[in-house]
Amino acid sequence: MTLATVPRYDPGGLDGGGGRAVVVGASVAGLLAARVLADGFEEVTVVDRDPLVDEPTPRAGVPQARQPHVLWEAGRATIEDLFPGYSDDLVAAGGAVIDSRREFEQYSRGGFLAAGTEYLPVYSATRPLYELLLRRRVAALDGVRVRPGCRVTDYLADDAGAAVDGVAVRDGGAGRDELPADLVVDATGRTSRTPRWLDEHGYAPPPVDEVRIDVGYSSTFVERPEDDRRAIVAPAEAPRTRGGLVAPVEGGRWLVNVHGVHGDHPPADPDGVADFAASLPVPQPRRILDERPQVGDVARYPFPSNRRRRYEDLDRFPAGLVVVGDAIASFNPIYGQGMSVAALEALALHRALAASDRQGLPLRFFDSVADIVDGAWAMAVGADFGFPQTRGPKSRGTRFFGWYLGRLLRAAHDDGALTDAFVRVLSMQEAPASLLRPGVAWRVLKPV
Template sequence: MSQAYPHSSARAVIIGGSMAGMLAAAAIKDQVKTVEIIEAHDLPEGSAPRVGVPQAVHIHLLQSGGLSAIESLLPGTIDQLLAAGAHRIPVTTNMVVYSPEGWYRRWQRTTHHLMAASRDLTDHIVRERVLKDPRVNVRRRTKVVGLLGNRRQITGVRIHEAGQAETELPADLVIDASGRASRTPTWLAELGVVGLAEDHIDSGLVYASRMYRAPVPNRNWPVISVQADSRLPGPASAGGILPIEGDRWHVSLMGAPGGHPTRDADAFERFARTLRHPVIADLLENAQPLTDVTVTHSTANRRYYYERLKVWPEGLVALGDSVAAFNPLYGHGISVIAQGALALRDLLGDGLAPGLARRAQRMIARPVDVAWALAIGQDIHFSTTTGKRPNVADRLLQRYVSRLSLTATGSFRVATALTDVLTLEAPPTSLLRPSVVLSALVGPLRPQLAGPQFTPEELSLMNEKHELP
């Protein structure tokens, strides 16, 4: 029978030195004696790319729901990010967003903040703060090749260090944070845990990204976003500009099959001009490219429903992309990981009690549920999507969300309700509150904007730099 371990004696192993792995370490380090992170590659020094993170070259936003979770796990992270040049973006005050229903207003009443920085910087600051703790150790160039134990209790992992024979590493808690390449489904099946449900939904979007030197002062510059509209004929496309540290713009363009962006640097800005509005292409005209174009095809949504299994072994928890990986278009990945790690920390307050692993898996599934509903609710409507097609209920929901989005272009109440959900501060069911439904029925209270809403100061800067009429 499983027993509860006192905090002073429990040993934990984390598979993967990813963002999920580091936040998992932050969540458990005060509740166990030692944390051993098993990482297949070297970890970079400073703000540099980490091997095995193809999405790192594309724009990343930390939603307020995830940002507050990281701050709770690692107090002082927000200040350190800001000191390193990250941008705290007030929602929607510093956002120029072209939704399928029109331009969102830049309301001066701020309800949330996003954090904009390169993925490399965010990874570096989180990793640095976690690894300062002497209880946390990293075994680099080492792979986990299997689990120890049985279908009822995991007791450790088998590891293979480069140039060495396989060895066993005992643990009271094993956390899989190995990402999209997770082998936990295979290992569970080998132990006799079967019946795992999985979803794989792929819109086929391809990302192309590059860095630019901002042609205008970057501090307080807005996020620029031209969203895809699944109702339009032809391949869907979208794009965004994110102000990040080092006076740079991080630019990502996305296109569906039949209209993919490419690695051709000369074609990058031409592709930007094919989006639903040319604002991104216009802004890039006098920006200086700093990097080549990087393309990524790994944008599918994939989820394992571990929380539904009838049998779940004690001592095993999966977190992050090992549970669910999302289309990066919606910017929820890191925030979902952080909220899951925070739930794990809260559950560990009484030590590794019997049933903790199953409870943790169910708690981790809650923020996943929200982000999954948001991503799938959009992706299934693209004509190129495989894995699921919209049914009548999906189409009705899309019509309601479209009505909310239209209303949000001219209603602060509905804009706030939407951003509450999009920033992972509220569940999608909050959009069904009577006050929100009534506002949606009434529609926008202000006329739609004819174009992107820039402040007089921003227009002055652009006119000066771009020599616009």
Template sequence: MPPTDRATAAAPPAASSHAVVIGAGMAGLTAARALGDAYERVTVIERDALPAVPAPRRGVPQGRQLHVLLVRGARALEELFPGFLDELTAAGAVPADTQGEALWYLDGHLVRRAPSGLVSYGAGRPLVEHLVRARVAALPGVRFAEGTEVLGPVVPPDGRRVTGVRVRPLRAAGAAAEEVLPADLVVDASGRGSRAPHWLAEAGCPRPETTRVRADVVYVTRHFRREPHHLGGLRGVAYQAHPGAPRGGAVLSVDGDRFAVVLHGQFGEEPPTDPAGMLAYAERLPGPEAAEVLRTAEPLDEPVRMRYPAGTRHHYERLDRHLGGFLVTGDALCSFNPAYGQGMTAAAQQALVLRRFLAEGAGDLPRRFFRAAARAVDTPWLLATGGDLRFPEAAERRGPADRLLDAYLTRYRAAASVDAALGRTFLAVAHMVEPPARLMAPGRVLRVLRGLRALRAADGGAADGQGDGSR
């Protein structure tokens, strides 16, 4: 049985208090963990029948794709569920020093390898979700309502706060009757298909503003058997797509003796799913590693393709009036280009925000939570959209300051190929353990200049900081 995760310092729950979470994905599960400290009962409502073992499910269509638990996400899950990382590793996840045990190609430049102390975890989404779900299910007062659809929140005529949710079983014989489930707090963690803006409008509340940044990314994942000779014994390799070379990909050690190989492309570049086509696509990446795995490793399943059109952020923090007792979290709040692997980490960070505010008291909770959650997603949103907006096809207007920053970061990526300290800072920012401003710190600017001089000297004066990104 997993260790108890209930915080000893949590405030005692109110008598017969009940919170409802819509969705049993990572955002819903981590939110339920936070709610378990402050509410006597927590009900997690999920449309799917939840598998008893780690397995993909319909409600998580990206579950078969490559996933990585970023450094910040690993630390957040350990904070929410003490001992979780040991449990995850024992179940087959592969921990790795992000810079010392993996290769990174940034704009076609290979980042200089060195031990970094930044440990991420290669694990399939079904495994991570299965272990988190078991932890949540073991909490006192938590129950799961599977195969159930949420039709909307219950809001009295005064429109001030929710008093419950309307639900309907999906698999009952005949016409299933609608039911009302009373609740003191409702948290929508239903993902990118969230109907929360529509529900707010129905209740007479303002809808949030929405920002979308075109990503137009298509990605294909296939799993292979991992053997000791692959990647020279390293844990993984990643290739960053960039303007002029919109192809990217990664090979990651996951779930024991498996590799997850993902190929992705943006703005018209679409990886194929047939073996010969995937190999030809990988052979045009800036390093040979992914192609070698595709050429020599034993495939374990069929390729799976996904398309992601745009990053989407709903600005609930800007509303001048909130519906009491109603929160939104995870992809329902903000979703990112999946190529950056930020979703699970962002969800866990928002759960930590929720837990902190609930420990302080539930008064004015929506306003407080949405403002703090917005700050929590600022960094992953900046990183993901900043990468997408480098492409002129994103069709977003950028000012002189943006172009100046792009030029600096292009040179930064090149200099990281000769300066391991620059590589560590870049990866620490990408894994959300250091703020993006660290990339522009005076000491880092000086190192970039020195790195570029070293590159020019090595290239006989021809280096300009641009990788060609192709082979």
């Protein structure tokens, strides 16, 4: 499911009176889930183990926060439906709206893609800023409470073990506590403990698809001229293990990133990053590092594998519990789709809640999430399988899609309509299958 096919937010779609909900994790997926729960529950408590300050600063619980984060249109439009004015807030706080026709330079398959012909905006800010603006909105909702410094240690279950009915927490101030809930949402990210809890309580844990890519990121900030919103992207792409990007963010800065897959990781010192940038096929990241004053140090982040927990394959699942965001699936971030997936999942949760039967809620929700994850997974893993070293389950059609996408990207060097088609897929407005439509396929496959 993409922005084109997902049923959008319906403000009147949910009656209140659903009792109490607890969301574990006040990151992007948790905050968006809390927003839709606030329509259907009298009380929504969002807990996070981290202290949460009213500043756009990185925090320990979100270690990827100092790496580049673009917000694609599926995510932006969905968040805007849930929080009208969010996009303007982001820009007012210094975030950039990049015009993909003029300010977004994409290097792939040996050349830059031709400028697109449609206005397809791309939003760019730091991860802490997206989250801070969401958290302020969520905290201002009736019936919602955000509890920082509060770690969930266990789920509570009814005597029969058929339903989760709350969480046990450890709170810096109050010590151990229990929060009863009619619905618990696990938004704890990639390290979610729900699979282990299921296993320990007589349920089958979800099957896991794991595709190893062993990517290392190093990022730093440099000063940016106020009205220069250029973004340059040259992702690692088989057989080239190295890539980089430059993205405008708030505070008059560019975030400059270099990365390498299958162990070809960049170093963590400024000179090492500059040397690594010099080995990229595009000169811009190195030039910008040389010319612009650096702000702050270098942040590293290792990302071992794409991981997808297939909750949709389960036959039995406790009532009163759902899982969202990276806790379900986290992908090689080169295409930057995680926040948009989380936003579309919030819509799926909204729809699943509106369809009344709470007993069947989890499995109904996981079914629609699978459709959302499919597209992002196909893009990320499809690119990774271009490297012969990549290991993991490969679905049918991966090899063909990789070949076809390569041909499309080469043809896009001279065809802005193909650049548009590609950006619409990246931004999750359209599914990867849209690239096979006759109007696109003809441009890709025509003899040169």
